[in-house]
Amino acid sequence: MDYLNYLRKDKMPHIWCDGCGHGIVLKSILRTVDKLGWDKNEIALISGIGCSSRTPGYVDFNTLHTTHGRALSFATGIKISKPKMHTIVVSGDGDATAIGGNHFIHAARRNMDINLIIFNNNIYGMTGGQCSPTTPTGKFASTSQFGNPDSPFDISRLAEAAGASFVARSTAYHFAKTDKYIEMAFRKKGFCVVEVLSPCPTAYGRRNKSTGKVGHEMLKDQKENSVPIERARKMKPEELKDKYITGVFIDRDVPDYFEHYNEVKKRAKLK
Amino acid sequence: MSQPNPKIKMMQGNVACAEGAIAAGCRFFAGYPITPSSEIAETMSLKLPALDGNFIQMEDEIGAMGAVIGSSLVGVKSLTATSGPGFSLKQENIGFAAIAEIPVVIINVQRGGPSTGLPTKPAQGDVMQSRWGTHGDHPAIVLCPSSVEECYFMTIRAFNLSEEYRTPVIVLSDEIIGHLTEKITIPHHSDIDIINRLKPQSDPENYLPYENTETYIPAMANFGEGYRYHVTGLVHDETGFPTNDSKKIEEQLTRLYNKIEKNHDKIIDVSEYFCDDMDTLIIAYGAVARSAKQSMLKARQEGHKVGLLKLNTIWPFPEKQIVKLCQNIKRIIVPEMNFGQLAHEIEWATRRAIPIIKYNKINGEPITPLDIYNILINRK
Structure with missing residues (x-):
């Protein structure tokens, strides 16, 4: 496939740093769109604020760059008023689970027919490396220079518990798996979340050398420390310390928002 | 049916x-x-x-x-x-x-x-x-x-x-x-007259979602109609993409301002009651305008020359409409259920050339016709 069919060439170069994983995730999204043969006019790509949220500016879809954390609420309005629009939201860990946490759990609760791709780099990259809801306890950031006192969210388990139809986690290193999970999400009705761990050498790696200082070291860390969920289920918590659990967390056939609301419309018309 | x-x-x-x-x-x-x-x-x-x-x-x-x-x-x-x-x-x-x-x-x-x-x-x-x-x-x-x-x-x-x-x-x-x-x-x-957004006439390749047109209002394509464009809260140029170019920033933000500023006459709406022959003008809006109207009618019956300007739009501020009525009047009464938020604007618009009596109630009770009537009769 030719990526240039989907990119706004005149908007290059992009803002992402050397070694950032975001471009790898974007390519997975584009490969999947190409594979499914979706019409570009019928795709809305929506984001909030942050490094990952600059993605819409680079792609040739209907693109909407909203306020911090609010992308899912805008996407909800788009999807409800134009259900045939393929509605994809891209978000970072801070955008989706800190300032946008409420929209995230409620989009999952409603099982709104939206695909959410979270670029999780465990840090606020664009603002210079402050700790995020997924920065592990004890790790370093510009606002946790003596070690992060907070406990991190497990985004995939949060989405699963909140009611999403489909949830999977991959890493930038495992791009083939990312392709597969994004395809599963795009083919499925309801709220589908694909969390992709994306290295941020500039703001995270530099301060937390345990995961590698530069991009290729961080990718190697992902390769060596990822554990498929099937195997992880048989392991003890202490064995899973500093490991990345990847795979399909949930894939369930439950009614999405529209199945319920179409019933509401039927009942309203009988009155 | x-x-x-x-x-x-x-x-x-x-x-x-x-x-x-x-x-x-x-x-x-x-x-x-x-x-x-x-x-x-x-x-x-x-x-x-x-x-x-x-x-x-x-x-x-x-x-x-x-x-x-x-x-x-x-x-x-x-x-x-x-x-x-x-x-x-x-x-x-x-x-x-x-x-x-x-x-x-x-x-x-x-x-x-x-x-x-x-x-x-x-x-x-x-x-x-x-x-x-x-x-x-x-x-x-x-x-x-x-x-x-x-x-x-x-x-x-x-x-x-x-x-x-x-x-x-x-x-x-x-x-x-x-x-x-x-x-x-x-x-x-x-x-009922209905106005719908202006749709682009150009083909998608040449569409400028934030074009600096003569009317200051660019045509709007809806997502999904073949015009694939970018929408952002960042300051953008006429293509919709973010810009840091000071000339383009100024052009777009000025257009955004002018879009309303140059159309005040079409947007602003006020209602005048007995304003042709008055020495006292009441300016009111919302629920208070109802009480103002009642008090004005009672005062009129008693021979007092009172008029009412009811503001149906408060922003953009109807400066011209207020100034026009201030030629031959002795006082303005501005009753509001706040500490005088719009009265400040009226003072500014009239350059304090006319005494303004503010009547403010902030205790959760409505301003009654009697409240305003008492001001009309008792305060000079």
């Missing part, structure tokens, strides 16, 4: 706002429960599904504001409604709608503030917030109904203005008007 034409009904102000929205073509509502505006959401939840429209109760006020912007962007006229605390939360995305130029209507049924304030009591404390609530320089159009019928027609007008000028429009109601039930005459839908 054909209905008698026109329909005469008893209706509540909040319900009339919802009915007006539907008459204007609104088919999407997103909201969050809040007193005293909830009847608007309840009515929309009841009516929209049968019209193939959509109602959604969002997780919070911020999300409701985001959802209506998203819906409007795909071409469906969209409404949200709230009151003080919720209006504060919506400000972030009202700013987004302003800079991204997405037509939406926000109804704020004012209650006492600040903060949680007085949920069940009336106030007019959001006058300045409706103008400057979101950060940065931005355009604002704010309408103030003072009757149930005006709730209906001003909501229709709010949609028309939002579509015509590609901007968020606020209907600033209050607890008295929202919960007032009175007679309303609803015209047949064919007698």
Whole structure:
């Protein structure tokens, strides 16, 4: 496939740093769109604020760059008023689970027919490396220079518990798996979340050398420390310390928002 | 089913706002429960599904504001409604709608503030917030109904203005008007003028979503119509993509300002009562305008030369309309359910050439006709 069919060439170069994983995730999204043969006019790509949220500016879809954390609420309005629009939201860990946490759990609760791709780099990259809801306890950031006192969210388990139809986690290193999970999400009705761990050498790696200082070291860390969920289920918590659990967390056939609301419309018309 | 034409009904102000929205073509509502505006959401939840429209109760006020912007962007006229605390939360995305130029209507049924304030009591404390609530320089159009019928027609007008000028429009109601039930005459839908957003004539390759046209209002393509463009809350150039070029920034922000500034005469709406022959002018809006009218009529019967200027739009501020009436008068009375938010603007507009008597009530009680009458008679 030719990526240039989907990119706004005149908007290059992009803002992402050397070694950032975001471009790898974007390519997975584009490969999947190409594979499914979706019409570009019928795709809305929506984001909030942050490094990952600059993605819409680079792609040739209907693109909407909203306020911090609010992308899912805008996407909800788009999807409800134009259900045939393929509605994809891209978000970072801070955008989706800190300032946008409420929209995230409620989009999952409603099982709104939206695909959410979270670029999780465990840090606020664009603002210079402050700790995020997924920065592990004890790790370093510009606002946790003596070690992060907070406990991190497990985004995939949060989405699963909140009611999403489909949830999977991959890493930038495992791009083939990312392709597969994004395809599963795009083919499925309801709220589908694909969390992709994306290295941020500039703001995270530099301060937390345990995961590698530069991009290729961080990718190697992902390769060596990822554990498929099937195997992880048989392991003890202490064995899973500093490991990345990847795979399909949930894939369930439950009614999405529209199945319920179409019933509401039927009942309203009988009155 | 054909209905008698026109329909005469008893209706509540909040319900009339919802009915007006539907008459204007609104088919999407997103909201969050809040007193005293909830009847608007309840009515929309009841009516929209049968019209193939959509109602959604969002997780919070911020999300409701985001959802209506998203819906409007795909071409469906969209409404949200709230009151003080919720209006504060919506400000972030009202700013987004302003800079991204997405037509939406926000109804704020004012209650006492600040903060949680007085949920069940009336106030007019959001006058300045409706103008400057979101950060940065931005355009604002704010309408103030003072009757149930005006709730209906001003909501229709709010949609028309939002579509015509590609901007968020606020209907600033209050607890008295929202919960007032009175007679309303609803015209047949064919007698209601509806304005829809200007669509692009150019092909998608040459479409400029933020073009600096002569009217200052660029044509708007809806998402999904083949015009794949970029919408952002960052300051952008005419293509819609972010820019740091100071010349382009100035060009776009000036256009955004001029879009409303150069169209004051078309947007501003006031009603004059007995203003041809007066020495005292009352300026009022919203529920207070009702009391002002009653007190004026009583004073007139007793031979006092009193006139009333009712502001149907408070922003943009009707400076010209006020100054015009100030040629031969001795005093202006400005009754407000706040500490004088609009009175300050009136002092500025008249350069304090005429004595202004402010009458302010902030205790959750309405301003009565007798309150204003007493000022008319007793204060010189």
